[in-house]
Amino acid sequence: MPNRSELFDRLARVMPVFDWGRRYDRAAFGSDLVAAVIVTIMLIPQSLAYALLAGLPAETGIYASIVPIVLYAIFGTSRALAVGPVAVVSLMTAAAIGNLAEPGSPELLVAAITLAFLSGLFLIVLGVLRLGFLANFLSHPVVAGFITASGILIAMSQLSHILGIRAGGATLPDLVSSLSTHLGEANPVTLAIGLGATAFLVWVRKGLMPFLLSLGMTPRLAGVLAKAGPVGAVLVTTFAAWAFDLSGRFGVKVVGEVPQGLPPLTMPSFSPKLWSALVGPAVLISVIGFVESVSVAQTLAARKRQRIAPDRELIGLGAANLGAAFTGGFPVTGGFSRSVVNFDAGAATPAAGAFTALGLLLAALTLTPLIEHLPKATLAATIVVAVLSLVDFSILKKSWTYSRADFAAVSLTILLTLGAGVEIGVTAGVVLSILIHLYKSSRPHMAVVGRMPGTEHFRNVERYSVETDPAVLTVRVDESLYFANARYLEDRLYDMVAGRPGLRHVVLMCPAVNEIDLSALESLEAINERLSALGVRFHLSEVKGPVMDRLKTSKFLSHLSGKVFLSQHQAALELAGTASFTGTPPSHPQERTAS
Amino acid sequence: MPNRSELFDRLARVMPVFDWGRRYDRAAFGSDLVAAVIVTIMLIPQSLAYALLAGLPAETGIYASIVPIVLYAIFGTSRALAVGPVAVVSLMTAAAIGNLAEPGSPELLVAAITLAFLSGLFLIVLGVLRLGFLANFLSHPVVAGFITASGILIAMSQLSHILGIRAGGATLPDLVSSLSTHLGEANPVTLAIGLGATAFLVWVRKGLMPFLLSLGMTPRLAGVLAKAGPVGAVLVTTFAAWAFDLSGRFGVKVVGEVPQGLPPLTMPSFSPKLWSALVGPAVLISVIGFVESVSVAQTLAARKRQRIAPDRELIGLGAANLGAAFTGGFPVTGGFSRSVVNFDAGAATPAAGAFTALGLLLAALTLTPLIEHLPKATLAATIVVAVLSLVDFSILKKSWTYSRADFAAVSLTILLTLGAGVEIGVTAGVVLSILIHLYKSSRPHMAVVGRMPGTEHFRNVERYSVETDPAVLTVRVDESLYFANARYLEDRLYDMVAGRPGLRHVVLMCPAVNEIDLSALESLEAINERLSALGVRFHLSEVKGPVMDRLKTSKFLSHLSGKVFLSQHQAALELAGTASFTGTPPSHPQERTAS
Structure with missing residues (x-):
C-alpha cells in the first residue's frame, strides 16, 4: 500500500493541486x-x-x-x-x-x-x-x-x-x-x-x-x-x-x-x-x-x-x-x-x-x-x-516581407473572418496553411550537384563552379519523399535524364530525406525500372539511418540496379571508374509493375 | 500575322489534335x-x-x-x-x-x-x-x-x-x-x-x-x-x-x-x-x-x-x-x-x-x-x-510490412468504403493520409550529435561513439521547421538544455531543414531570447541557401546571440576555444516578444 507521500505524488500527476497544495504557506x-x-x-x-x-x-x-x-x-x-x-x-x-x-x-x-x-x-x-x-x-x-x-x-x-x-x-x-x-x-x-x-x-x-x-x-x-x-x-x-x-x-x-x-x-x-x-x-x-x-x-x-x-x-x-x-x-x-x-x-x-x-x-x-x-x-x-x-x-507586413505563403494564409483568414464570420474565417486559415505546406512539400527543391574541386563536398551546379561527370547525374532532393511529391519526383527525374544521351548512372542524394512512404517507395521502384530499361543504373547516397532501416523491410533494395552509398564522395569515387552499364533488366520487372 | 505552321503550333498547345493530326498517314x-x-x-x-x-x-x-x-x-x-x-x-x-x-x-x-x-x-x-x-x-x-x-x-x-x-x-x-x-x-x-x-x-x-x-x-x-x-x-x-x-x-x-x-x-x-x-x-x-x-x-x-x-x-x-x-x-x-x-x-x-x-x-x-x-x-x-x-x-500485407501509417490509411479506406460507402471511404482515406503526414512532420526526429573522432563528420551520440564538449550542445533537426512542429522544437530544445548546467552554446544543425516558415521563425526568436536569458548563446549551422536567403529578410539574424556557421565542423572549431558567455541580453528583447 502506498504511503501518504507516494499517494500524493500519484494524485499530483492528475491534479497538480496535490503538488503545490502541500507546500502552501502563509x-x-x-x-x-x-x-x-x-x-x-x-x-x-x-x-x-x-x-x-x-x-x-x-x-x-x-x-x-x-x-x-x-x-x-x-x-x-x-x-x-x-x-x-x-x-x-x-x-x-x-x-x-x-x-x-x-x-x-x-x-x-x-x-x-x-x-x-x-x-x-x-x-x-x-x-x-x-x-x-x-x-x-x-x-x-x-x-x-x-x-x-x-x-x-x-x-x-x-x-x-x-x-x-x-x-x-x-x-x-x-x-x-x-x-x-x-x-x-x-x-x-x-x-x-x-x-x-x-x-x-x-x-x-x-x-x-x-x-x-x-x-x-x-x-x-x-x-x-x-x-x-x-x-x-x-x-x-x-x-x-x-x-x-x-x-x-x-x-x-x-x-x-x-x-x-x-x-x-x-x-x-x-x-x-x-x-x-x-x-x-x-x-x-x-x-x-x-x-x-x-x-x-x-x-x-x-x-x-x-x-x-x-x-x-x-x-x-x-x-x-x-x-x-x-x-x-x-x-x-x-x-x-x-x-x-x-x-x-x-x-x-x-x-x-x-x-x-x-x-x-x-x-x-x-x-x-x-x-x-x-x-x-x-x-x-x-x-x-x-x-x-x-x-x-503588423502581422500583414511581417509575413509579406518574410513569406508570401504565410501572407496569403493570414490575409485570407482576416478577409474571411470579417466577410464571412469567425467560423469560416478560422477554418479557411487552417485549411489554407495545411494546403500551402502540402503544396510546398509536393514540389521539393531538387538540385543537380557536382564536386567542389579538391574537396569531398557536393554542391548545386547552378550556384557553384563544380566538377561533373557526363556519365553520372547526381541529384539532391531537399524534402522527405511521400505521396504528395512522389509523382513530381518521377517527372522531374525523367526530365533531367531525357537530355543526357551518354548517361550511365543516376545517383539520388538523400541527406534531407527524413521519410520515404509507400507511395514514394513505389515511385522509386518505377524510376529504377524505367532507368534500367534505358540502360542507366539507379543509385542512392547519404540515406539516413531510420530511412535505410525502413527500406530494408521492402524488396526495393534487392531490385535496385545500382548501390546505396554511405557518402556521395564514395559514390563519385566508385562510379568514376566503372565501365558503361549495358542495361540488363532486373530480375522481376513484372512483379514490380504489378504492385 | 502568323503563318499556317505557327498557327498550328499555337493551336497544338491547346488541342494536341493539331500536332498529331498534321502527320497523320495511311x-x-x-x-x-x-x-x-x-x-x-x-x-x-x-x-x-x-x-x-x-x-x-x-x-x-x-x-x-x-x-x-x-x-x-x-x-x-x-x-x-x-x-x-x-x-x-x-x-x-x-x-x-x-x-x-x-x-x-x-x-x-x-x-x-x-x-x-x-x-x-x-x-x-x-x-x-x-x-x-x-x-x-x-x-x-x-x-x-x-x-x-x-x-x-x-x-x-x-x-x-x-x-x-x-x-x-x-x-x-x-x-x-x-x-x-x-x-x-x-x-x-x-x-x-x-x-x-x-x-x-x-x-x-x-x-x-x-x-x-x-x-x-x-x-x-x-x-x-x-x-x-x-x-x-x-x-x-x-x-x-x-x-x-x-x-x-x-x-x-x-x-x-x-x-x-x-x-x-x-x-x-x-x-x-x-x-x-x-x-x-x-x-x-x-x-x-x-x-x-x-x-x-x-x-x-x-x-x-x-x-x-x-x-x-x-x-x-x-x-x-x-x-x-x-x-x-x-x-x-x-x-x-x-x-x-x-x-x-x-x-x-x-x-x-x-x-x-x-x-x-x-x-x-x-x-x-x-x-x-x-x-x-x-x-x-x-x-x-x-x-x-x-x-x-496484397496492398494490406505490403503496407503492414513497410509502414504502419500507410497500413492504417489503407485499412481505414477499405473498411469505410465497404461499411459507409464510396464517398466517405475515399474522403476518410485522403484526410487520414494528410493527418498522418502532418503528425509525423509535427514530431521531427532530433538528435544530439558529436564529432566522429578524427573526422569532420558529426553523428548521433546514441548511435555512434563520438566526441562532445560539455559547454556545447549540438542538435540536428531532421525536418523542415513550420507551424506544425514549431512548438515541439521549442519544447524539445528546452528539455535538452534543462539538464546541462555548464552549457554555454547551443548549435542547431540544419542540413535537413528545407523551409522555415513564419511560425517557426517566431519559435527560433523565442528560443534565442530564452537561451540568452539563461546565459547560453544560440547558433545555427549548415543552413541551406534558400533558407538563409529567407532568414536574411527578417530581423532574426540581427537578434541572434550567436552565429550562423557554414559547416558544423567550423562551428565546433570556433566554439571549442571560446570563453564562457556571460549572458548579455540582446539589444531589443521587448521588440521581439511583442511580435
Missing part, C-alpha cells in the same frame, strides 16, 4: 489574496461585458467565472492563468448560438450551456488521448490574423450598444449595413454615456499611469489603479442612470434586474439536433481557446522558469468548461489580460484563482442589485477599449 | 482502324453493363462512349487512352444519384447528366488553374484500398441481377442484408443464365487464351478473341432469351426496349438544390477518375517513351464529361481495360478513339433493337468478372 497565501482582490475588481465589469457580447444575460458572465476558475485551479498546470469568459471566445459563442434561439429566451441559455459542455468534453477527450499537438496546426500568422479580425468584429458589434440602437450581424458587411440602417434611431443620452465611458477608459489606459506616477505613486499601485478604471466607469454611469432615471426618462438601455444568489445548477441539453448544430463551433472554440490559453500560460511560466504541460492544460480547460456548463455559464478559456493582471499582482499559486472565485461569489450574492441600473453602453465601452489592443495589422 | 490510319474495331466490339456490352451499374437505362452507356471519346481525342494528350464509363466511376455515380430520384425516372437521368456536367466543369477549372497536383494528395495505398473495396461493392451489387431479385444498397452491410432478405425470391432461370455467363467468362479469361494458342493461333489474335468473350455471352444469352421467351415465360429480367438513333441532345439541370447535392460527389468522381486515368495514360505512354501532360489531361477529361452531359451520358474517365486493349491492338493516334466512337454510333443506330432481349444477368456477369481483377488485398 507567504503564498498573502500574495494570492492580494492578487485575487485586484483580479476580482477587474473581473466584475469584464464578466458582465463578455456576457453581453455573447448575447446572454449579464449574470451568466459572473457565473462563468466562479466554478470554472476553481476547477482550473485543481486540474490546470499554470500558476498564473486566470480562466473565464474572454472576448474572442464570447464572440464565437454569439456566432454559434445566435441563430438557434431568440435573444433573451431560455433556449439561448440552454444552447450556451450545451456549447460549454461539448467544448469541455472535446477538450478532455483531446487531453486524455494526448492530442494537444493538433492545436499546432493553427499557424501563428493564422491565429494573429484571426484575433485581429475578431477584435474588429467585436468592436463593431458593440457600436450598437454605444449608439443605443438595435443592430447586429456576424460579419463586417452585415454589421456595417445594419448600423447604417438604424443610425437614425441613435439615442443621444446613451451615445453620451458610451462615448464618455470610451474616452475615459482610453485615458485611463494611456494617460492615468503617467499621471499617477507623476504624483509620486509607486508603479505597482498606479498599475492596479489603472486596471480599476472600468470599475470607476461602471460606478459613475450606474449612479447617474439611477439618480436621473435615465432608463425611464430617456430610454437608455440598462442591464436590468439580475437574480441575486449562488450560480444555479444547470443541465446541458442532449437533443441530437442541438448537438449537431453545436459540435462544429464547439471544436473551433475549444481549439482557439486552447491555443490562446496555452500561449498565455507559456509566456507567464517562462518568466518564472516554470513549465506547463499542454496535454494537462487540455484537461484543466475541459474541466473548467464542464464547470461552466453545469453552473449557468458559457464557454471559457484562459484570458490574456486577466492572467497578466493576476501575474503582475503577485499570484503565487492557483489558489489565487480560487480566492478570485470566492470574491465573485460574494459579488453574485450581494452586489447584483446594484448592477440593475448599469447602462449597457458602459459595458460596450469597456469591451471596445479592451479589444482594440487585439487589433494588430 | 499507316497510322490502318493501325487505328483495326484497334477501333476491336475496342468497339469490346465496348458494346461493357457500356451497357456500366449503365446498369450506375442505375441508368442501358443506352446511356453507349451514349457516354461516343461524344466523350471524340472530345478526348481532340483535347487529351495520351495516344492510347480510351475514355468512357468505367466500373468505379459508375459505382460512384450510382451512389451519388441513387437517393435523388426513383430508379428509371427522368429525374434520375437529369441527375446523372448534371453530375457529368459538374464533374467536367471541375476538371476544366483544375486544368486551367494548373491544379493537377491536388490529385497527388491521394496516396497510392489509399487509391489501391479504395479500388479493392469498390470492386467488392460492385460485385456484390451485381449479385441481385444474377439472382434475379430486387436488392440493393450502397454499403456492404446493406447489400448483404438486402440480398439475404430477398434470397428466397431468386429466379432459377435467371440464376442459371447469370452463373453460366460468369463461368463462361471466367473460362474465357483464364482458359481460352492457352486453348487458342495450343491450336497454333498467334498470341495477338488469341488475345483479341479472348476480349470478344463478353460479346459471345451476350449473343448466346440474348438469342436464348428471345427464342424461348424467357422474359415472358420465366420472368427473366431483360434490358427491354432501347431507343434507336443518335445520342440525344440533353441539358444539365441548374437547380441549386440538385447542384448542392451533387457538387461533393462530382469533386470526388473527378479526382478519382483523373487519378485512375492519368495512371493508365502514364503507364501506356512510358511503354512508347512518350509523355503526357497531367494538366492538359484535366482539360481532356473535363471536355469528355461535358460532352457526356450534353449527349445523354453520365460521368466518364479513362478506363484501364479498354485502354490496354486499344494499345495492344496497335492504336497509333487518338484517331483510333474517334473511329471507336463511329463504331458505337453505328451500333446506336442499328444494333439497339437486338439488345431488347439481352438478359440483365449476362451484363451483371460481365461486370462481376471484370471487377474481380480490381480486388487485390
Whole structure:
C-alpha cells in the first residue's frame, strides 16, 4: 500500500493541486489574496461585458467565472492563468448560438450551456488521448490574423450598444449595413454615456499611469489603479442612470434586474439536433481557446522558469468548461489580460484563482442589485477599449516581407473572418496553411550537384563552379519523399535524364530525406525500372539511418540496379571508374509493375 | 500575322489534335482502324453493363462512349487512352444519384447528366488553374484500398441481377442484408443464365487464351478473341432469351426496349438544390477518375517513351464529361481495360478513339433493337468478372510490412468504403493520409550529435561513439521547421538544455531543414531570447541557401546571440576555444516578444 507521500505524488500527476497544495504557506497565501482582490475588481465589469457580447444575460458572465476558475485551479498546470469568459471566445459563442434561439429566451441559455459542455468534453477527450499537438496546426500568422479580425468584429458589434440602437450581424458587411440602417434611431443620452465611458477608459489606459506616477505613486499601485478604471466607469454611469432615471426618462438601455444568489445548477441539453448544430463551433472554440490559453500560460511560466504541460492544460480547460456548463455559464478559456493582471499582482499559486472565485461569489450574492441600473453602453465601452489592443495589422507586413505563403494564409483568414464570420474565417486559415505546406512539400527543391574541386563536398551546379561527370547525374532532393511529391519526383527525374544521351548512372542524394512512404517507395521502384530499361543504373547516397532501416523491410533494395552509398564522395569515387552499364533488366520487372 | 505552321503550333498547345493530326498517314490510319474495331466490339456490352451499374437505362452507356471519346481525342494528350464509363466511376455515380430520384425516372437521368456536367466543369477549372497536383494528395495505398473495396461493392451489387431479385444498397452491410432478405425470391432461370455467363467468362479469361494458342493461333489474335468473350455471352444469352421467351415465360429480367438513333441532345439541370447535392460527389468522381486515368495514360505512354501532360489531361477529361452531359451520358474517365486493349491492338493516334466512337454510333443506330432481349444477368456477369481483377488485398500485407501509417490509411479506406460507402471511404482515406503526414512532420526526429573522432563528420551520440564538449550542445533537426512542429522544437530544445548546467552554446544543425516558415521563425526568436536569458548563446549551422536567403529578410539574424556557421565542423572549431558567455541580453528583447 502506498504511503501518504507516494499517494500524493500519484494524485499530483492528475491534479497538480496535490503538488503545490502541500507546500502552501502563509507567504503564498498573502500574495494570492492580494492578487485575487485586484483580479476580482477587474473581473466584475469584464464578466458582465463578455456576457453581453455573447448575447446572454449579464449574470451568466459572473457565473462563468466562479466554478470554472476553481476547477482550473485543481486540474490546470499554470500558476498564473486566470480562466473565464474572454472576448474572442464570447464572440464565437454569439456566432454559434445566435441563430438557434431568440435573444433573451431560455433556449439561448440552454444552447450556451450545451456549447460549454461539448467544448469541455472535446477538450478532455483531446487531453486524455494526448492530442494537444493538433492545436499546432493553427499557424501563428493564422491565429494573429484571426484575433485581429475578431477584435474588429467585436468592436463593431458593440457600436450598437454605444449608439443605443438595435443592430447586429456576424460579419463586417452585415454589421456595417445594419448600423447604417438604424443610425437614425441613435439615442443621444446613451451615445453620451458610451462615448464618455470610451474616452475615459482610453485615458485611463494611456494617460492615468503617467499621471499617477507623476504624483509620486509607486508603479505597482498606479498599475492596479489603472486596471480599476472600468470599475470607476461602471460606478459613475450606474449612479447617474439611477439618480436621473435615465432608463425611464430617456430610454437608455440598462442591464436590468439580475437574480441575486449562488450560480444555479444547470443541465446541458442532449437533443441530437442541438448537438449537431453545436459540435462544429464547439471544436473551433475549444481549439482557439486552447491555443490562446496555452500561449498565455507559456509566456507567464517562462518568466518564472516554470513549465506547463499542454496535454494537462487540455484537461484543466475541459474541466473548467464542464464547470461552466453545469453552473449557468458559457464557454471559457484562459484570458490574456486577466492572467497578466493576476501575474503582475503577485499570484503565487492557483489558489489565487480560487480566492478570485470566492470574491465573485460574494459579488453574485450581494452586489447584483446594484448592477440593475448599469447602462449597457458602459459595458460596450469597456469591451471596445479592451479589444482594440487585439487589433494588430503588423502581422500583414511581417509575413509579406518574410513569406508570401504565410501572407496569403493570414490575409485570407482576416478577409474571411470579417466577410464571412469567425467560423469560416478560422477554418479557411487552417485549411489554407495545411494546403500551402502540402503544396510546398509536393514540389521539393531538387538540385543537380557536382564536386567542389579538391574537396569531398557536393554542391548545386547552378550556384557553384563544380566538377561533373557526363556519365553520372547526381541529384539532391531537399524534402522527405511521400505521396504528395512522389509523382513530381518521377517527372522531374525523367526530365533531367531525357537530355543526357551518354548517361550511365543516376545517383539520388538523400541527406534531407527524413521519410520515404509507400507511395514514394513505389515511385522509386518505377524510376529504377524505367532507368534500367534505358540502360542507366539507379543509385542512392547519404540515406539516413531510420530511412535505410525502413527500406530494408521492402524488396526495393534487392531490385535496385545500382548501390546505396554511405557518402556521395564514395559514390563519385566508385562510379568514376566503372565501365558503361549495358542495361540488363532486373530480375522481376513484372512483379514490380504489378504492385 | 502568323503563318499556317505557327498557327498550328499555337493551336497544338491547346488541342494536341493539331500536332498529331498534321502527320497523320495511311499507316497510322490502318493501325487505328483495326484497334477501333476491336475496342468497339469490346465496348458494346461493357457500356451497357456500366449503365446498369450506375442505375441508368442501358443506352446511356453507349451514349457516354461516343461524344466523350471524340472530345478526348481532340483535347487529351495520351495516344492510347480510351475514355468512357468505367466500373468505379459508375459505382460512384450510382451512389451519388441513387437517393435523388426513383430508379428509371427522368429525374434520375437529369441527375446523372448534371453530375457529368459538374464533374467536367471541375476538371476544366483544375486544368486551367494548373491544379493537377491536388490529385497527388491521394496516396497510392489509399487509391489501391479504395479500388479493392469498390470492386467488392460492385460485385456484390451485381449479385441481385444474377439472382434475379430486387436488392440493393450502397454499403456492404446493406447489400448483404438486402440480398439475404430477398434470397428466397431468386429466379432459377435467371440464376442459371447469370452463373453460366460468369463461368463462361471466367473460362474465357483464364482458359481460352492457352486453348487458342495450343491450336497454333498467334498470341495477338488469341488475345483479341479472348476480349470478344463478353460479346459471345451476350449473343448466346440474348438469342436464348428471345427464342424461348424467357422474359415472358420465366420472368427473366431483360434490358427491354432501347431507343434507336443518335445520342440525344440533353441539358444539365441548374437547380441549386440538385447542384448542392451533387457538387461533393462530382469533386470526388473527378479526382478519382483523373487519378485512375492519368495512371493508365502514364503507364501506356512510358511503354512508347512518350509523355503526357497531367494538366492538359484535366482539360481532356473535363471536355469528355461535358460532352457526356450534353449527349445523354453520365460521368466518364479513362478506363484501364479498354485502354490496354486499344494499345495492344496497335492504336497509333487518338484517331483510333474517334473511329471507336463511329463504331458505337453505328451500333446506336442499328444494333439497339437486338439488345431488347439481352438478359440483365449476362451484363451483371460481365461486370462481376471484370471487377474481380480490381480486388487485390496484397496492398494490406505490403503496407503492414513497410509502414504502419500507410497500413492504417489503407485499412481505414477499405473498411469505410465497404461499411459507409464510396464517398466517405475515399474522403476518410485522403484526410487520414494528410493527418498522418502532418503528425509525423509535427514530431521531427532530433538528435544530439558529436564529432566522429578524427573526422569532420558529426553523428548521433546514441548511435555512434563520438566526441562532445560539455559547454556545447549540438542538435540536428531532421525536418523542415513550420507551424506544425514549431512548438515541439521549442519544447524539445528546452528539455535538452534543462539538464546541462555548464552549457554555454547551443548549435542547431540544419542540413535537413528545407523551409522555415513564419511560425517557426517566431519559435527560433523565442528560443534565442530564452537561451540568452539563461546565459547560453544560440547558433545555427549548415543552413541551406534558400533558407538563409529567407532568414536574411527578417530581423532574426540581427537578434541572434550567436552565429550562423557554414559547416558544423567550423562551428565546433570556433566554439571549442571560446570563453564562457556571460549572458548579455540582446539589444531589443521587448521588440521581439511583442511580435
